Amino acid sequence: MKKTIYYLMFLGLITSCSQTKTTIETKDTLIEVKIDTIATDSSTSKVMYLEDVLECVDLQGLEKKYGAKNIVKKDSIETGEGTFETTKLFRNTDKEVNIYWQDGYEYKRIQDVVVKGKLDENAKLKKTSPWVSKKGLRIGMKMSEVVALNGKTFTITGIGWDLGGNVVSWEGGKLANKNVNVRFNDYSDNMGGLTEKEYDSISGDREFDTKHPAIQKLNPTVDEFSVYKIFEITPELGQKMTKEVEKKQIKR
Numbered sequence: 261m262k263k264t265i266y267y268l269m270f271l272g273l274i275t276s277c278s279q280t281k282t283t284i285e286t287k288d289t290l291i292e293v294k295i296d297t298i299a300t301d302s303s304t305s306k307v308m309y310l311e312d313v314l315e316c317v318d319l320q321g322l323e324k325k326y327g328a329k330n331i332v333k334k335d336s337i338e339t340g341e342g343t344f345e346t347t348k349l350f351r352n353t354d355k356e357v358n359i360y361w362q363d364g365y366e367y368k369r370i371q372d373v374v375v376k377g378k379l380d381e382n383a384k385l386k387k388t389s390p391w392v393s394k395k396g397l398r399i400g401m402k403m404s405e406v407v408a409l410n411g412k413t414f415t416i417t418g419i420g421w422d423l424g425g426n427v428v429s430w431e432g433g434k435l436a437n438k439n440v441n442v443r444f445n446d447y448s449d450n451m452g453g454l455t456e457k458e459y460d461s462i463s464g465d466r467e468f469d470t471k472h473p474a475i476q477k478l479n480p481t482v483d484e485f486s487v488y489k490i491f492e493i494t495p496e497l498g499q500k501m502t503k504e505v506e507k508k509q510i511k512r
Contacts, residue, residue, distance in 0.1 A: 308390045308485045310373050311383045312351065313357060319367040322349065322359070333367070341423070354378065354388040362489075363398060374486040375399065385483055393487060395438050401482040403444055407470055416465045416475075418466040419446055428467050439488050444480040452478040 316322045322331055332348040337358055347359040347367075358376070362369040377392040377399040387400035396409045407413055410433035419425045425444035430436035446452065451459045458474040470476065 297370060305391060308355065309390050309394055310357070310375060310391050310485075311394050312360065313373045314487050314489065317370060319347070322347075322370075326350075339493055354386070355390060357391065358387060370489070371505060372486055372488040374484065377380075377483040385445070393440055393485060395440055396434060397440060397442060397485045399483065399485070402479050403470060403475065403481075404479050406435075406442060408483065413470040415467055416444060418462055418464045418468070419444065419478075421465060422461040423465075424463075425483075431469075439486065439490060441486045442482055443484040444478055445483040446480045447483075448478065454478055482509055 272444055308406065312325070313322070316325050319331075319333065326349055330350050332351045335348045335351065336343050337346045344360075347357060347361070349355070349357040356375075356378075358374045359370055360372040360374070361367060362371040375389055377385045377387075377389060380386050385400060389399040390399045397406070410430055412431060412433045414430045414433055414435075415428040417423055417426050417428060425446075427442045430438075454474055454477060458477070462468065462472060463477045468475070
């Protein structure tokens with residue numbers, strides 16, 4: 261729903277970790293890393309893979325894996341595009357995840373699984389989410405870390421607006437075609453040391469490569485990432501999806 265708009269607009273992302281080894285897929289090979297546990301702001305938590313939610317396929321699968329008591333079948337979330345219906349897993353906890361369904365297959369086909377970072381009382385990003393991607397992404401990563409994961413710079417939208425800080429293209433890097441979306445945000449003090457002119461150059465409705473000196477200096481933080489499934493969008497289906505999204509927006 262929310263991400264459907266994102267797809268239509270843009271169609272055509274480990275702190276110190278320890279213990280058990282696993283693998284992270286890259287473009288050319290598999291990298292063996294240790295991500296059995298992840299250090300958070302207050303403790304060390306067992307990591308949870310966002311891809312595992314996607315692989316549940318439907319509501320029944322979610323309930324079997326995570327327990328019906330941990331799932332709110334129908335909830336809502338406010339975004340820059342409006343208020344949309346969503347299914348929530350572990351609502352109002354550090355493990356909260358938003359689940360979106362493929363249009364026309366509600367509760368039958370999971371389309372997109374999104375984890376958003378939570379803020380503390382000072383509006384600073386909390387690094388308490390246990391969710392990670394098997395590609396190596398987590399809440400709280402710096403842009404420079406994601407560049408390293410991708411193996412090259414990539415294109416994002418300007419920060420500070422409704423669709424700000426979103427990756428537009430991985431530019432053929434190791435995260436390209438891996439079905440992951442990432443959003444960055446600025447949680448620095450004093451604009452990260454940038455001048456007003458520098459900050460303006462990377463803000464608002466624009467796109468630029470992360471090799472831009474101002475965004476490299478700011479080095480924003482991942483505060484949202486998602487994994488999703490791709491399905492073919494014909495022009496006819498695209499028009500239908502747009503209409504469905506408009507109908508499903510909750511009127512304010």
